[in-house]
Amino acid sequence: MPDTVDGPPTTAPVGAGRNLLFLREEELRLAQDLLFFGYRDFTAGADQILAELDLGRAHHRVLHFVGRRPGITVGDLLGILGITKQSLGRVLTPLIEQGYVLQSPGRNDRRQRLLSLTPKGEALERQLFERQREWVMRAYREAGPVAVEGFRRVMRGLMGAEARGQLERLEQRPRPVAGRPHAASFPGGPAATDWPGTG
Amino acid sequence: MPDTVDGPPTTAPVGAGRNLLFLREEELRLAQDLLFFGYRDFTAGADQILAELDLGRAHHRVLHFVGRRPGITVGDLLGILGITKQSLGRVLTPLIEQGYVLQSPGRNDRRQRLLSLTPKGEALERQLFERQREWVMRAYREAGPVAVEGFRRVMRGLMGAEARGQLERLEQRPRPVAGRPHAASFPGGPAATDWPGTG
DNA sequence: GGATTGGGTCAGTGACGTTGACACATTTTT
DNA sequence: AAAAATGTGTCAACGTCACTGACCCAATCC
Numbered sequence: 001m002p003d004t005v006d007g008p009p010t011t012a013p014v015g016a017g018r019n020l021l022f023l024r025e026e027e028l029r030l031a032q033d034l035l036f037f038g039y040r041d042f043t044a045g046a047d048q049i050l051a052e053l054d055l056g057r058a059h060h061r062v063l064h065f066v067g068r069r070p071g072i073t074v075g076d077l078l079g080i081l082g083i084t085k086q087s088l089g090r091v092l093t094p095l096i097e098q099g100y101v102l103q104s105p106g107r108n109d110r111r112q113r114l115l116s117l118t119p120k121g122e123a124l125e126r127q128l129f130e131r132q133r134e135w136v137m138r139a140y141r142e143a144g145p146v147a148v149e150g151f152r153r154v155m156r157g158l159m160g161a162e163a164r165g166q167l168e169r170l171e172q173r174p175r176p177v178a179g180r181p182h183a184a185s186f187p188g189g190p191a192a193t194d195w196p197g198t199g
Numbered sequence: 200m201p202d203t204v205d206g207p208p209t210t211a212p213v214g215a216g217r218n219l220l221f222l223r224e225e226e227l228r229l230a231q232d233l234l235f236f237g238y239r240d241f242t243a244g245a246d247q248i249l250a251e252l253d254l255g256r257a258h259h260r261v262l263h264f265v266g267r268r269p270g271i272t273v274g275d276l277l278g279i280l281g282i283t284k285q286s287l288g289r290v291l292t293p294l295i296e297q298g299y300v301l302q303s304p305g306r307n308d309r310r311q312r313l314l315s316l317t318p319k320g321e322a323l324e325r326q327l328f329e330r331q332r333e334w335v336m337r338a339y340r341e342a343g344p345v346a347v348e349g350f351r352r353v354m355r356g357l358m359g360a361e362a363r364g365q366l367e368r369l370e371q372r373p374r375p376v377a378g379r380p381h382a383a384s385f386p387g388g389p390a391a392t393d394w395p396g397t398g
Numbered sequence: 399g400g401a402t403t404g405g406g407t408c409a410g411t412g413a414c415g416t417t418g419a420c421a422c423a424t425t426t427t428t
Numbered sequence: 429a430a431a432a433a434t435g436t437g438t439c440a441a442c443g444t445c446a447c448t449g450a451c452c453c454a455a456t457c458c
Binding site for chain 3: 255256257282283285286289290308309310311
Protein backbone atom coordinates (compact mmCIF):
# COMPACT_ATOMS: atom_id res chain seq x y z
CA MET A 1 0.00 0.00 0.00
CA PRO A 2 1.90 3.01 -1.23
CA ASP A 3 2.03 5.91 1.13
CA THR A 4 0.42 8.86 -0.42
CA VAL A 5 1.44 12.47 0.13
CA ASP A 6 3.13 14.18 -2.72
CA GLY A 7 6.77 14.46 -3.43
CA PRO A 8 9.58 12.52 -1.83
CA PRO A 9 9.20 8.86 -0.99
CA THR A 10 7.90 8.16 2.45
CA THR A 11 9.30 4.69 2.82
CA ALA A 12 12.13 3.59 0.59
CA PRO A 13 15.02 5.99 0.99
CA VAL A 14 16.70 4.44 -1.99
CA GLY A 15 17.89 5.81 -5.30
CA ALA A 16 16.55 9.31 -5.53
CA GLY A 17 15.83 9.93 -9.20
CA ARG A 18 14.41 6.61 -10.20
CA ASN A 19 12.24 6.29 -7.19
CA LEU A 20 10.91 9.79 -7.49
CA LEU A 21 10.05 9.15 -11.07
CA PHE A 22 8.36 5.93 -10.17
CA LEU A 23 6.29 7.55 -7.48
CA ARG A 24 5.17 10.26 -9.78
CA GLU A 25 4.20 7.67 -12.32
CA GLU A 26 2.11 5.69 -9.89
CA GLU A 27 0.75 8.87 -8.45
CA LEU A 28 -0.61 9.89 -11.77
CA ARG A 29 -1.91 6.46 -12.64
CA LEU A 30 -3.83 6.64 -9.41
CA ALA A 31 -5.24 10.03 -10.30
CA GLN A 32 -6.50 8.63 -13.58
CA ASP A 33 -8.18 5.76 -11.82
CA LEU A 34 -9.70 7.95 -9.16
CA LEU A 35 -11.16 10.34 -11.66
CA PHE A 36 -12.58 7.57 -13.80
CA PHE A 37 -14.21 5.59 -11.02
CA GLY A 38 -15.13 8.61 -8.93
CA TYR A 39 -16.82 10.54 -11.66
CA ARG A 40 -18.64 7.50 -12.90
CA ASP A 41 -20.07 6.61 -9.53
CA PHE A 42 -20.81 10.22 -8.70
CA THR A 43 -23.14 10.47 -11.67
CA ALA A 44 -24.64 7.02 -11.32
CA GLY A 45 -27.30 7.95 -8.78
CA ALA A 46 -28.76 10.82 -10.76
CA ASP A 47 -28.58 8.81 -13.97
CA GLN A 48 -30.85 6.26 -12.39
CA ILE A 49 -33.55 8.80 -11.60
CA LEU A 50 -33.24 10.36 -15.02
CA ALA A 51 -33.57 7.05 -16.80
CA GLU A 52 -37.01 6.54 -15.31
CA LEU A 53 -38.13 9.83 -16.81
CA ASP A 54 -36.55 9.08 -20.16
CA LEU A 55 -34.05 11.84 -19.63
CA GLY A 56 -30.30 11.71 -19.71
CA ARG A 57 -27.27 13.30 -18.19
CA ALA A 58 -27.38 16.11 -20.70
CA HIS A 59 -30.83 17.10 -19.47
CA HIS A 60 -29.54 17.13 -15.95
CA ARG A 61 -26.74 19.47 -16.85
CA VAL A 62 -29.22 21.90 -18.35
CA LEU A 63 -31.43 21.75 -15.29
CA HIS A 64 -28.43 22.24 -13.07
CA PHE A 65 -27.00 25.29 -14.78
CA VAL A 66 -30.34 26.91 -15.47
CA GLY A 67 -31.24 26.40 -11.85
CA ARG A 68 -27.95 27.83 -10.80
CA ARG A 69 -28.44 30.95 -12.87
CA PRO A 70 -32.07 31.58 -13.71
CA GLY A 71 -32.56 33.97 -16.57
CA ILE A 72 -29.46 32.72 -18.32
CA THR A 73 -29.43 33.19 -22.05
CA VAL A 74 -29.15 30.33 -24.48
CA GLY A 75 -25.80 31.64 -25.63
CA ASP A 76 -24.36 31.74 -22.13
CA LEU A 77 -25.60 28.25 -21.46
CA LEU A 78 -23.94 27.06 -24.63
CA GLY A 79 -20.72 28.61 -23.45
CA ILE A 80 -20.86 26.89 -20.10
CA LEU A 81 -21.74 23.49 -21.47
CA GLY A 82 -19.25 23.72 -24.29
CA ILE A 83 -21.54 22.09 -26.82
CA THR A 84 -23.15 23.21 -30.03
CA LYS A 85 -26.47 24.87 -30.50
CA GLN A 86 -27.88 21.79 -32.14
CA SER A 87 -26.82 19.53 -29.33
CA LEU A 88 -28.36 21.82 -26.78
CA GLY A 89 -31.53 22.06 -28.82
CA ARG A 90 -32.06 18.37 -28.65
CA VAL A 91 -32.18 18.37 -24.87
CA LEU A 92 -33.57 21.84 -24.26
CA THR A 93 -36.57 21.58 -26.53
CA PRO A 94 -37.99 18.51 -24.81
CA LEU A 95 -37.36 20.08 -21.42
CA ILE A 96 -39.41 23.09 -22.48
CA GLU A 97 -42.14 21.01 -24.07
CA GLN A 98 -42.45 18.87 -20.98
CA GLY A 99 -42.65 21.88 -18.75
CA TYR A 100 -39.35 21.69 -16.91
CA VAL A 101 -37.85 24.84 -18.35
CA LEU A 102 -39.46 28.17 -19.13
CA GLN A 103 -38.45 30.59 -21.86
CA SER A 104 -39.09 34.29 -21.57
CA PRO A 105 -38.05 37.08 -23.89
CA GLY A 106 -35.33 39.36 -22.60
CA ARG A 107 -36.35 42.84 -21.64
CA ASN A 108 -33.41 44.64 -23.11
CA ASP A 109 -32.88 42.39 -26.07
CA ARG A 110 -36.00 40.66 -27.19
CA ARG A 111 -34.10 38.23 -29.36
CA GLN A 112 -32.89 36.49 -26.26
CA ARG A 113 -34.69 33.58 -24.73
CA LEU A 114 -34.05 33.74 -21.02
CA LEU A 115 -34.21 30.35 -19.41
CA SER A 116 -35.48 29.46 -15.98
CA LEU A 117 -36.89 26.44 -14.23
CA THR A 118 -40.60 25.91 -13.77
CA PRO A 119 -41.76 24.55 -10.41
CA LYS A 120 -41.75 21.14 -12.04
CA GLY A 121 -38.23 21.72 -13.21
CA GLU A 122 -37.11 22.91 -9.81
CA ALA A 123 -38.63 19.86 -8.20
CA LEU A 124 -36.79 17.50 -10.49
CA GLU A 125 -33.56 19.38 -10.19
CA ARG A 126 -33.83 19.25 -6.46
CA GLN A 127 -34.52 15.55 -6.50
CA LEU A 128 -31.43 14.96 -8.57
CA PHE A 129 -29.48 17.31 -6.39
CA GLU A 130 -30.47 15.52 -3.22
CA ARG A 131 -29.45 12.20 -4.62
CA GLN A 132 -25.99 13.43 -5.45
CA ARG A 133 -25.86 15.36 -2.24
CA GLU A 134 -26.17 12.25 -0.14
CA TRP A 135 -23.40 10.66 -2.12
CA VAL A 136 -21.05 13.59 -1.95
CA MET A 137 -21.78 14.32 1.68
CA ARG A 138 -20.83 10.79 2.56
CA ALA A 139 -17.54 11.22 0.79
CA TYR A 140 -17.01 14.60 2.43
CA ARG A 141 -17.74 13.29 5.89
CA GLU A 142 -15.45 10.34 5.46
CA ALA A 143 -12.66 12.50 4.15
CA GLY A 144 -12.96 15.41 6.54
CA PRO A 145 -12.95 19.18 6.04
CA VAL A 146 -9.29 19.51 5.24
CA ALA A 147 -9.54 16.89 2.55
CA VAL A 148 -12.58 18.61 1.11
CA GLU A 149 -10.69 21.83 0.78
CA GLY A 150 -7.87 19.98 -0.93
CA PHE A 151 -10.30 18.27 -3.25
CA ARG A 152 -11.65 21.63 -4.30
CA ARG A 153 -8.25 23.06 -4.92
CA VAL A 154 -7.17 20.17 -7.10
CA MET A 155 -10.40 20.06 -9.06
CA ARG A 156 -10.12 23.75 -9.72
CA GLY A 157 -6.62 23.15 -10.96
CA LEU A 158 -7.86 20.48 -13.32
CA MET A 159 -10.10 23.00 -14.98
CA GLY A 160 -8.95 24.99 -17.95
CA ALA A 161 -8.76 28.75 -17.89
CA GLU A 162 -12.08 29.10 -19.62
CA ALA A 163 -13.89 26.86 -17.20
CA ARG A 164 -12.38 28.70 -14.28
CA GLY A 165 -13.80 31.92 -15.54
CA GLN A 166 -17.20 30.36 -15.96
CA LEU A 167 -17.10 28.90 -12.51
CA GLU A 168 -16.20 32.28 -11.05
CA ARG A 169 -19.16 33.83 -12.75
CA LEU A 170 -21.41 31.09 -11.45
CA GLU A 171 -20.19 31.64 -7.94
CA GLN A 172 -20.73 35.36 -8.12
CA ARG A 173 -24.38 35.03 -8.90
CA PRO A 174 -25.58 32.31 -6.58
CA ARG A 175 -28.95 30.84 -7.20
CA PRO A 176 -31.71 33.05 -5.85
CA VAL A 177 -33.60 31.66 -2.95
CA ALA A 178 -36.48 29.41 -3.68
CA GLY A 179 -40.00 30.37 -2.71
CA ARG A 180 -41.13 32.05 -5.88
CA PRO A 181 -40.36 29.15 -8.13
CA HIS A 182 -41.52 30.95 -11.24
CA ALA A 183 -39.49 33.21 -13.38
CA ALA A 184 -38.88 35.82 -10.75
CA SER A 185 -36.70 38.84 -11.14
CA PHE A 186 -33.38 38.24 -12.70
CA PRO A 187 -31.06 40.73 -14.29
CA GLY A 188 -32.66 42.12 -17.39
CA GLY A 189 -35.61 39.96 -16.44
CA PRO A 190 -38.40 38.71 -18.63
CA ALA A 191 -40.41 41.20 -20.66
CA ALA A 192 -43.72 40.18 -19.26
CA THR A 193 -44.97 36.64 -19.57
CA ASP A 194 -43.77 33.58 -21.35
CA TRP A 195 -42.65 33.27 -24.86
CA PRO A 196 -45.46 33.69 -27.32
CA GLY A 197 -44.64 30.55 -29.21
CA THR A 198 -41.80 28.82 -30.89
CA GLY A 199 -42.01 31.23 -33.79
CA MET B 200 -37.48 38.85 0.84
CA PRO B 201 -39.72 36.09 -0.41
CA ASP B 202 -40.38 33.17 1.81
CA THR B 203 -38.73 29.90 1.13
CA VAL B 204 -40.47 26.70 0.32
CA ASP B 205 -38.02 24.06 1.35
CA GLY B 206 -34.96 25.92 0.32
CA PRO B 207 -32.34 27.43 2.56
CA PRO B 208 -32.21 31.10 3.43
CA THR B 209 -29.98 33.26 1.35
CA THR B 210 -28.48 35.93 3.53
CA ALA B 211 -28.90 35.30 7.24
CA PRO B 212 -25.49 34.67 8.76
CA VAL B 213 -27.46 33.97 11.88
CA GLY B 214 -28.72 30.76 13.42
CA ALA B 215 -26.19 27.97 13.26
CA GLY B 216 -28.31 25.17 11.87
CA ARG B 217 -29.91 27.19 9.15
CA ASN B 218 -26.69 28.68 8.02
CA LEU B 219 -24.95 25.37 8.04
CA LEU B 220 -27.68 24.03 5.82
CA PHE B 221 -27.18 26.87 3.44
CA LEU B 222 -23.49 26.26 3.29
CA ARG B 223 -24.08 22.67 2.54
CA GLU B 224 -26.29 23.55 -0.36
CA GLU B 225 -23.79 25.85 -2.00
CA GLU B 226 -21.03 23.47 -1.05
CA LEU B 227 -22.64 20.74 -3.00
CA ARG B 228 -23.53 22.87 -5.96
CA LEU B 229 -19.89 23.72 -6.13
CA ALA B 230 -18.90 20.09 -5.99
CA GLN B 231 -21.16 19.36 -8.96
CA ASP B 232 -19.60 22.15 -10.95
CA LEU B 233 -16.08 21.17 -10.05
CA LEU B 234 -16.61 17.59 -11.06
CA PHE B 235 -18.24 18.51 -14.32
CA PHE B 236 -15.68 21.07 -15.44
CA GLY B 237 -12.71 19.29 -13.92
CA TYR B 238 -13.41 15.91 -15.42
CA ARG B 239 -14.20 17.40 -18.77
CA ASP B 240 -10.99 19.36 -18.99
CA PHE B 241 -8.96 16.52 -17.55
CA THR B 242 -9.93 14.28 -20.42
CA ALA B 243 -9.76 16.95 -23.10
CA GLY B 244 -6.02 16.66 -23.76
CA ALA B 245 -6.02 12.95 -24.34
CA ASP B 246 -9.18 13.14 -26.41
CA GLN B 247 -7.37 15.43 -28.77
CA ILE B 248 -4.57 12.96 -29.39
CA LEU B 249 -7.01 10.11 -29.77
CA ALA B 250 -9.12 11.96 -32.30
CA GLU B 251 -6.18 12.17 -34.67
CA LEU B 252 -5.87 8.41 -34.58
CA ASP B 253 -9.58 7.86 -35.02
CA LEU B 254 -9.78 6.47 -31.53
CA GLY B 255 -11.97 7.56 -28.65
CA ARG B 256 -12.01 7.74 -24.92
CA ALA B 257 -13.17 4.18 -24.67
CA HIS B 258 -10.05 3.00 -26.44
CA HIS B 259 -7.96 4.98 -24.02
CA ARG B 260 -9.59 3.31 -21.07
CA VAL B 261 -8.76 -0.08 -22.48
CA LEU B 262 -5.15 0.91 -23.10
CA HIS B 263 -4.96 2.33 -19.61
CA PHE B 264 -6.26 -0.65 -17.73
CA VAL B 265 -4.53 -3.22 -19.88
CA GLY B 266 -1.32 -1.31 -19.40
CA ARG B 267 -1.94 -1.16 -15.69
CA ARG B 268 -2.46 -4.87 -15.45
CA PRO B 269 -0.89 -6.76 -18.33
CA GLY B 270 -2.26 -10.24 -18.74
CA ILE B 271 -5.71 -9.21 -17.60
CA THR B 272 -8.53 -11.36 -18.86
CA VAL B 273 -11.37 -10.03 -20.92
CA GLY B 274 -13.77 -10.80 -18.11
CA ASP B 275 -11.81 -8.84 -15.55
CA LEU B 276 -11.51 -5.92 -17.89
CA LEU B 277 -15.25 -5.96 -18.37
CA GLY B 278 -15.69 -5.87 -14.63
CA ILE B 279 -13.43 -2.88 -14.24
CA LEU B 280 -14.94 -0.89 -17.05
CA GLY B 281 -18.47 -1.77 -16.11
CA ILE B 282 -19.64 -2.16 -19.67
CA THR B 283 -20.99 -5.05 -21.70
CA LYS B 284 -19.06 -7.55 -23.70
CA GLN B 285 -20.40 -6.12 -26.92
CA SER B 286 -19.36 -2.61 -26.06
CA LEU B 287 -15.91 -3.75 -25.16
CA GLY B 288 -15.68 -5.76 -28.34
CA ARG B 289 -16.29 -2.72 -30.44
CA VAL B 290 -13.23 -0.96 -29.06
CA LEU B 291 -11.03 -3.94 -28.29
CA THR B 292 -11.22 -5.59 -31.68
CA PRO B 293 -9.89 -2.57 -33.56
CA LEU B 294 -7.15 -2.15 -30.99
CA ILE B 295 -6.05 -5.71 -31.61
CA GLU B 296 -6.35 -5.44 -35.36
CA GLN B 297 -4.33 -2.26 -35.40
CA GLY B 298 -1.64 -3.79 -33.26
CA TYR B 299 -2.07 -1.88 -30.02
CA VAL B 300 -3.18 -4.83 -27.93
CA LEU B 301 -2.00 -8.41 -27.92
CA GLN B 302 -4.07 -11.46 -27.10
CA SER B 303 -2.48 -14.60 -25.73
CA PRO B 304 -4.16 -17.76 -24.54
CA GLY B 305 -4.03 -18.36 -20.82
CA ARG B 306 -1.75 -21.12 -19.63
CA ASN B 307 -4.07 -22.55 -17.06
CA ASP B 308 -7.31 -21.90 -18.85
CA ARG B 309 -6.93 -21.79 -22.57
CA ARG B 310 -10.34 -20.27 -23.08
CA GLN B 311 -9.03 -17.05 -21.70
CA ARG B 312 -7.60 -14.31 -23.86
CA LEU B 313 -5.00 -12.55 -21.80
CA LEU B 314 -4.56 -8.98 -22.90
CA SER B 315 -1.38 -6.97 -22.95
CA LEU B 316 -0.03 -3.97 -24.78
CA THR B 317 2.24 -4.29 -27.76
CA PRO B 318 5.16 -1.88 -27.97
CA LYS B 319 2.99 0.22 -30.23
CA GLY B 320 0.23 0.14 -27.67
CA GLU B 321 2.60 1.04 -24.88
CA ALA B 322 3.89 3.96 -26.87
CA LEU B 323 0.44 5.34 -27.44
CA GLU B 324 -0.62 4.76 -23.89
CA ARG B 325 2.44 6.57 -22.69
CA GLN B 326 1.80 9.47 -24.98
CA LEU B 327 -1.70 9.80 -23.63
CA PHE B 328 -0.43 9.37 -20.13
CA GLU B 329 2.14 12.11 -20.49
CA ARG B 330 -0.43 14.51 -21.80
CA GLN B 331 -2.66 13.99 -18.82
CA ARG B 332 0.32 13.93 -16.53
CA GLU B 333 1.31 17.45 -17.41
CA TRP B 334 -2.21 18.57 -16.76
CA VAL B 335 -2.60 16.81 -13.45
CA MET B 336 0.87 17.73 -12.27
CA ARG B 337 0.10 21.35 -12.83
CA ALA B 338 -3.02 21.04 -10.74
CA TYR B 339 -1.11 19.12 -8.07
CA ARG B 340 1.66 21.67 -7.91
CA GLU B 341 -0.74 24.55 -7.68
CA ALA B 342 -2.75 22.88 -4.98
CA GLY B 343 0.08 21.51 -2.88
CA PRO B 344 0.70 18.13 -1.25
CA VAL B 345 -1.91 18.45 1.45
CA ALA B 346 -4.58 19.28 -1.07
CA VAL B 347 -3.55 16.33 -3.20
CA GLU B 348 -4.00 14.01 -0.30
CA GLY B 349 -7.42 15.49 0.33
CA PHE B 350 -8.35 15.15 -3.30
CA ARG B 351 -7.50 11.49 -3.18
CA ARG B 352 -9.50 10.90 -0.06
CA VAL B 353 -12.59 12.57 -1.45
CA MET B 354 -12.37 10.87 -4.82
CA ARG B 355 -12.04 7.54 -3.11
CA GLY B 356 -15.13 8.39 -1.13
CA LEU B 357 -17.03 9.18 -4.30
CA MET B 358 -16.41 5.67 -5.52
CA GLY B 359 -18.87 2.91 -4.86
CA ALA B 360 -17.90 -0.16 -2.91
CA GLU B 361 -17.35 -2.16 -6.05
CA ALA B 362 -15.03 0.38 -7.58
CA ARG B 363 -13.07 0.62 -4.36
CA GLY B 364 -12.42 -3.07 -4.46
CA GLN B 365 -11.28 -2.88 -8.03
CA LEU B 366 -9.01 0.02 -7.29
CA GLU B 367 -7.46 -1.88 -4.42
CA ARG B 368 -6.74 -4.77 -6.69
CA LEU B 369 -5.21 -2.45 -9.25
CA GLU B 370 -2.96 -0.93 -6.64
CA GLN B 371 -1.81 -4.29 -5.41
CA ARG B 372 -0.44 -5.30 -8.75
CA PRO B 373 1.28 -2.20 -10.00
CA ARG B 374 2.41 -2.12 -13.56
CA PRO B 375 5.74 -3.87 -14.01
CA VAL B 376 8.60 -1.43 -14.22
CA ALA B 377 9.51 -0.35 -17.69
CA GLY B 378 12.51 -1.68 -19.56
CA ARG B 379 10.98 -4.82 -21.02
CA PRO B 380 8.14 -3.29 -22.98
CA HIS B 381 6.92 -6.53 -24.45
CA ALA B 382 4.49 -8.96 -23.02
CA ALA B 383 6.65 -10.08 -20.18
CA SER B 384 5.77 -12.49 -17.46
CA PHE B 385 2.44 -12.04 -15.83
CA PRO B 386 0.64 -14.38 -13.51
CA GLY B 387 -0.45 -17.46 -15.34
CA GLY B 388 1.29 -15.92 -18.30
CA PRO B 389 0.77 -16.63 -21.96
CA ALA B 390 1.00 -20.19 -23.17
CA ALA B 391 3.67 -19.56 -25.72
CA THR B 392 3.12 -17.10 -28.49
CA ASP B 393 0.20 -15.10 -29.70
CA TRP B 394 -3.28 -16.20 -30.34
CA PRO B 395 -3.55 -18.50 -33.31
CA GLY B 396 -6.28 -16.52 -34.96
CA THR B 397 -9.68 -15.10 -34.28
CA GLY B 398 -11.43 -18.39 -34.93
C1' DG C 399 -31.39 49.55 -45.42
C1' DG C 400 -27.84 46.30 -44.79
C1' DA C 401 -24.98 43.70 -41.65
C1' DT C 402 -24.67 41.41 -37.44
C1' DT C 403 -26.37 38.83 -33.61
C1' DG C 404 -29.39 35.49 -30.88
C1' DG C 405 -31.79 31.65 -31.56
C1' DG C 406 -34.04 27.61 -33.94
C1' DT C 407 -34.08 23.76 -37.19
C1' DC C 408 -33.26 20.17 -40.94
C1' DA C 409 -30.17 16.54 -42.42
C1' DG C 410 -26.43 13.54 -41.86
C1' DT C 411 -22.64 11.37 -39.09
C1' DG C 412 -20.00 9.20 -35.38
C1' DA C 413 -18.74 7.45 -30.62
C1' DC C 414 -20.22 4.81 -27.05
C1' DG C 415 -23.32 2.60 -24.46
C1' DT C 416 -27.48 -0.92 -24.21
C1' DT C 417 -30.24 -5.77 -24.79
C1' DG C 418 -31.07 -10.24 -26.78
C1' DA C 419 -29.66 -14.22 -29.03
C1' DC C 420 -26.55 -17.33 -30.76
C1' DA C 421 -21.84 -19.78 -31.72
C1' DC C 422 -17.72 -22.06 -30.28
C1' DA C 423 -14.02 -23.92 -27.53
C1' DT C 424 -12.68 -25.36 -23.19
C1' DT C 425 -13.23 -26.69 -18.50
C1' DT C 426 -15.89 -28.71 -14.88
C1' DT C 427 -19.37 -31.64 -13.12
C1' DT C 428 -22.12 -35.59 -13.01
C1' DA D 429 -18.58 -40.11 -21.85
C1' DA D 430 -22.25 -37.01 -21.64
C1' DA D 431 -23.96 -32.81 -19.81
C1' DA D 432 -23.49 -28.36 -17.92
C1' DA D 433 -21.13 -24.28 -17.05
C1' DT D 434 -17.68 -20.81 -18.35
C1' DG D 435 -14.91 -17.47 -21.28
C1' DT D 436 -15.11 -15.18 -25.35
C1' DG D 437 -16.72 -13.52 -29.83
C1' DT D 438 -20.36 -11.81 -32.87
C1' DC D 439 -24.76 -10.41 -35.34
C1' DA D 440 -28.60 -7.24 -35.18
C1' DA D 441 -31.15 -3.50 -33.45
C1' DC D 442 -31.51 0.39 -30.60
C1' DG D 443 -30.79 4.94 -27.63
C1' DT D 444 -28.08 9.02 -26.06
C1' DC D 445 -25.16 12.62 -26.82
C1' DA D 446 -22.02 14.79 -29.24
C1' DC D 447 -20.52 16.74 -34.09
C1' DT D 448 -20.72 19.51 -38.91
C1' DG D 449 -22.92 22.18 -42.53
C1' DA D 450 -26.55 24.80 -44.16
C1' DC D 451 -30.29 27.67 -43.84
C1' DC D 452 -34.20 30.55 -41.64
C1' DC D 453 -36.26 34.19 -38.78
C1' DA D 454 -36.46 38.16 -35.79
C1' DA D 455 -34.32 41.81 -33.57
C1' DT D 456 -30.64 44.97 -32.97
C1' DC D 457 -26.92 47.78 -34.56
C1' DC D 458 -24.75 51.02 -37.76
